[in-house]
Amino acid sequence: MIYNSIIETIGNTPLVRLNKLNQGIKGDVLVKVEYFNPGNSMKDRMAIKMVEDAEKEGILKPGGTIIEGTSGNTGMGLALAAIAKGYKCIFTMADKQSKEKIDILKAVGAEVIVCPTNVSPDDPRSYYSVARKLNKDIPNSFYPNQYDNLSNTKAHYETTGPEIWKDTEGKITHYAAGVGTGGSMCGTAKYLKEQNKEIVTVGIDTYGSVFKKYKETGEFDENEIYPYLTEGIGEDILPKNVDFSVIDHFVKVTDKDAAVMTRRLSREEGLFVGWSCGSAVHGALEWAKKNLKEGDTMVIILPDHGTRYLGKIYNDDWMRNHGFLEDKSYGTARDIITSRNGNYELLVSQKNDKVKDAIGLMNGKSVSQIPVMDNGQVVGSITDNKLLSKIIENPALKDAEVAEVMEDSMKFVALDSTLDVLSSMVDKEKAVLVRDENHRVHIITKHDILEAITK
Numbered sequence: 001m002i003y004n005s006i007i008e009t010i011g012n013t014p015l016v017r018l019n020k021l022n023q024g025i026k027g028d029v030l031v032k033v034e035y036f037n038p039g040n041s042m043k044d045r046m047a048i049k050m051v052e053d054a055e056k057e058g059i060l061k062p063g064g065t066i067i068e069g070t071s072g073n074t075g076m077g078l079a080l081a082a083i084a085k086g087y088k089c090i091f092t093m094a095d096k097q098s099k100e101k102i103d104i105l106k107a108v109g110a111e112v113i114v115c116p117t118n119v120s121p122d123d124p125r126s127y128y129s130v131a132r133k134l135n136k137d138i139p140n141s142f143y144p145n146q147y148d149n150l151s152n153t154k155a156h157y158e159t160t161g162p163e164i165w166k167d168t169e170g171k172i173t174h175y176a177a178g179v180g181t182g183g184s185m186c187g188t189a190k191y192l193k194e195q196n197k198e199i200v201t202v203g204i205d206t207y208g209s210v211f212k213k214y215k216e217t218g219e220f221d222e223n224e225i226y227p228y229l230t231e232g233i234g235e236d237i238l239p240k241n242v243d244f245s246v247i248d249h250f251v252k253v254t255d256k257d258a259a260v261m262t263r264r265l266s267r268e269e270g271l272f273v274g275w276s277c278g279s280a281v282h283g284a285l286e287w288a289k290k291n292l293k294e295g296d297t298m299v300i301i302l303p304d305h306g307t308r309y310l311g312k313i314y315n316d317d318w319m320r321n322h323g324f325l326e327d328k329s330y331g332t333a334r335d336i337i338t339s340r341n342g343n344y345e346l347l348v349s350q351k352n353d354k355v356k357d358a359i360g361l362m363n364g365k366s367v368s369q370i371p372v373m374d375n376g377q378v379v380g381s382i383t384d385n386k387l388l389s390k391i392i393e394n395p396a397l398k399d400a401e402v403a404e405v406m407e408d409s410m411k412f413v414a415l416d417s418t419l420d421v422l423s424s425m426v427d428k429e430k431a432v433l434v435r436d437e438n439h440r441v442h443i444i445t446k447h448d449i450l451e452a453i454t455k
């Protein structure tokens with residue numbers, strides 16, 4: 001068969017049976033290996049659809065520039081579509097994404113702008129905001145917005161779903177996939193449920209992302225949001241492509257469990273896949289162990305290829321430095337709080353307190369950082385080293401209000417965040433905060449984590 005261009009080779013990826021990692025699970029577990037797409041990821045499917053739909057609607061015109069915020073894979077799909085159709089590409093990416101992804105995008109001629117990860121989505125520096133601003137400033141540019149552009153879901157409704165239905169001869173009973181933009185999860189799930197409404201769908205989420213909590217409570221809980229390492233799934237926004245009505249269950253997977261499972265997929269199944277594939281398989285198998293029955297068929301999507309993570313999860317030093325190679329199972333934020341035996345004291349400063357009083361409080365209790373409150377809510381933080389440099393520059397600040405000198409709030413983490421997750425966060429962050437079952441806020445510092453790890 002001869003194809004007219006590389007984009008005609010998108011889709012029709014193989015379903016492969018797991019032979020080792022599924023030990024102890026009843027039923028058949030199949031994975032759909034999406035790195036067989038020309039851009040080595042599932043995102044090729046929706047990238048070409050977003051481009052062709054925009055052409056049809058006249059939003060993308062000859063000579064145009066495609067601008068997108070991406071964790072890398074959608075960028076690659078868009079870059080291939082752009083090459084075939086003669087467009088330019090500019091991508092914005094968060095600095096947590098692997099260097100390989102940035103290099104790959106540059107290799108196919110795209111311009112890449114790296115933006116900070118640890119800012120909120122509406123901060124002008126975020127990769128979402130920078131993409132939107134470039135789209136406003138650059139004439140004849142097109143911003144696909146994979147998060148809210150429903151062509152994303154449609155691509156999977158039209159291709160991924162039918163392929164799975166056909167290749168399993170309608171025998172699929174369970175479908176599992178990571179949820180990032182929501183397109184592959186929901187487009188495929190919608191198609192499959194239309195063929196057989198009994199099919200059960202399991203969305204895989206990360207710790208630090210809002211999806212699972214939102215599904216369970218209907219509330220967008222900002223306290224669920226904190227930085228995580230896994231690339232390509234999880235979110236701090238609710239994309240329009242996430243249709244919660246077609247996702248029956250969510251399972252959260254830690255960065256470490258995902259990384260370890262990804263390496264096992266390579267070594268035990270010969271599937272050299274990317275990090276979120278480990279999340280999908282770890283979460284799906286955890287769910288399958290409890291719920292799959294003899295005769296069931298589960299299909300799990302493996303979104304991308306392992307080459308993109310050679311410097312991270314496939315690098316032993318990187319894994320060791322993140323505590324991911326250790327065998328021992330870690331305690332959690334809950335354990336740290338329990339070990340305080342009910343001795344509860346959260347030192348805080350109020351937004352309107354005088355700076356000199358806040359310093360007095362920190363000195364008196366020998367602490368180096370405290371949250372700042374306003375009306376019972378955490379609104380910021382002060383740390384001794386930043387405060388010191390500000391006061392040296394301007395001694396009059398001693399008499400100012402704390403609001404004038406405070407920094408961003410410490411991040412909230414989940415009560416069941418493991419110490420490995422906590423330690424990777426306090427590397428970048430100050431201390432972190434956690435709410436217990438009684439909604440009391442506790443602070444966890446680097447010192448607390450070290451003590452818990454060495455106990």
Ligand SMILES: N[C@@H](CCSC[C@H](N)C(=O)O)C(=O)O
Pocket residue numbers: 043069070071072073074075180181230231232233234235236
């Ligand atoms: N917030 C996520 C990325 C969400 S999906 C983006 C998509 N996979 C892409 O390739 O652009 C993250 O933290 O990686």
